[in-house]
Amino acid sequence: MVLTVDIGNTRIKAAVFEGSTVLEKFVFEKNELEKKIKKILKKFQNCSDLVVASVGNIERQSFLALEKELNIHFLTHEDVFPFVNKYATPKTLGIDRMVLAAGATLQFPKQNRLVIDAGTCITYDFIDEFDHYLGGAISPGLRLRYETLHNYTAKLPLLSLEAPDSYIGNSTFQAIHSGIVNGFVYEIDGFIDEYRANYSNFIIILTGGDAEFLAKRLKNTIFANSNFLLESLNQTFQYKINND
Ligand SMILES: Nc1ncnc2c1ncn2[C@@H]1O[C@H](COP(=O)(O)OP(=O)(O)O)[C@@H](O)[C@H]1O
Ligand SMILES: CC(C)(COP(=O)(O)O)[C@@H](O)C(=O)NCCC(=O)O
Ligand SMILES: [K+]
Structure with a gap:
């Protein structure tokens, strides 16, 4: 075990x-x-x-x-991973992102993979069909966005995550929920559209604490799995004992 x-x-x-x-x-x-x-x-x-x-x-x-x-x-950057790391600063790449990339590479061979982890930060990690890790993006996560709006303004309340009624927020509360939740959905759908326009044969995995909430709101169909990082950790470990 x-x-x-x-x-x-x-x-x-x-x-x-x-x-x-x-x-x-x-x-x-x-x-x-x-x-x-x-x-x-x-x-x-x-x-x-x-x-x-x-x-x-x-x-x-x-x-x-x-x-x-x-x-x-x-796990550290010195461990063996099943992809070629093309990040320009491989030593500063988050170990969680490396594990997600390892899980995607091992679980979905020979295809382009985009892993989106909606946690404290939203991270995007792209591994192409040749198992080259190319990078992705880092943006603030949902809760961080709510906290930031409150912490850096005088008048905005601290709200907790809630589905907005409409993209036209008709109150302060609704405007914040729309900005954060719809803003995230547009962000992620926009990224996915960009990747799809440039790469075919694609799998997209969504994970992290906000994955379930977000999955059903996206225009694009994706594979949501809240346990993906934990599963990837287990796979990275199996890979390490077989390849060390
Ligand atoms: N009980 C909770 N405590 C904190 N965040 C939670 C909780 N339940 C859901 N979340 C959501 O999970 C996100 C954090 O995800 P998580 O994957 O746990 O982050 P991390 O891996 O960065 O620690 C927050 O944006 C928040 O909206
Ligand atoms: C981007 C992160 C803060 C995400 O952390 P998380 O949301 O999973 O808590 C983490 O992967 C990290 O510290 N990365 C280092 C910078 C980089 O990956 O380039
Ligand atoms: K993350």
């Missing part, structure tokens, strides 16, 4: 895998890391490996105490 842990900038997601099957998924806050991992390992005593991707402020040291119990794999 493998325990995968995804440390994002908002929350921690974890899953226990038996082969390629998810036995259980967990979502928790950063200050609960130690307590939750201990609880998971108590329940799943056959976990032999723990695989971590962190873009948050939690480093390898946080897991050292567990080394007696199981093998710790804290």
Whole structure:
């Protein structure tokens, strides 16, 4: 059994895998890391490996105490990945984006793939049919957009995510929801149209905390899978043990 842990900038997601099957998924806050991992390992005593991707402020040291119990794999840029990295600054590419690209490459061979992760930030990652990772985009995520509007203005309230009534927001609340939710939908559909105009034979994967909310609002048909990063972590680990 493998325990995968995804440390994002908002929350921690974890899953226990038996082969390629998810036995259980967990979502928790950063200050609960130690307590939750201990609880998971108590329940799943056959976990032999723990695989971590962190873009948050939690480093390898946080897991050292567990080394007696199981093998710790804290993924870094030095690990083997199943694609050729064409990013101009490969060392600064987020490890979460590398894992997503690895999952897309392994799960959907010989085609163009675009992975969209709607988390704290929205990240776009493009891997072409020759398994070249070309890059993508980073923009603020939905919750970040709500917080930013409130934090950097005098008059805008802090709202939580809600579907707008119309693209014509007829109140302050509706105008904010329209700007953020419709703005995101137009952004993502616009990106997809641009990629489609330039590449054929395409798969698009949408993941992250806002994936479900967004998937049904897009014009383009896409494959939404909230567990894609956790599944990709498991696959990256299997790839690493077979290729190291
Ligand atoms: N309980 C929650 N706490 C925080 N964000 C949540 C929660 N439920 C849904 N979300 C949404 O999930 C997004 C963050 O996604 P997530 O994938 O957890 O981020 P990250 O991987 O960057 O930590 C936010 O934009 C927010 O709208
Ligand atoms: C862009 C990110 C902040 C996204 O983080 P997340 O939304 O998953 O919490 C992360 O992938 C990161 O820190 N990237 C480094 C810069 C880059 O990928 O080029
Ligand atoms: K993201």
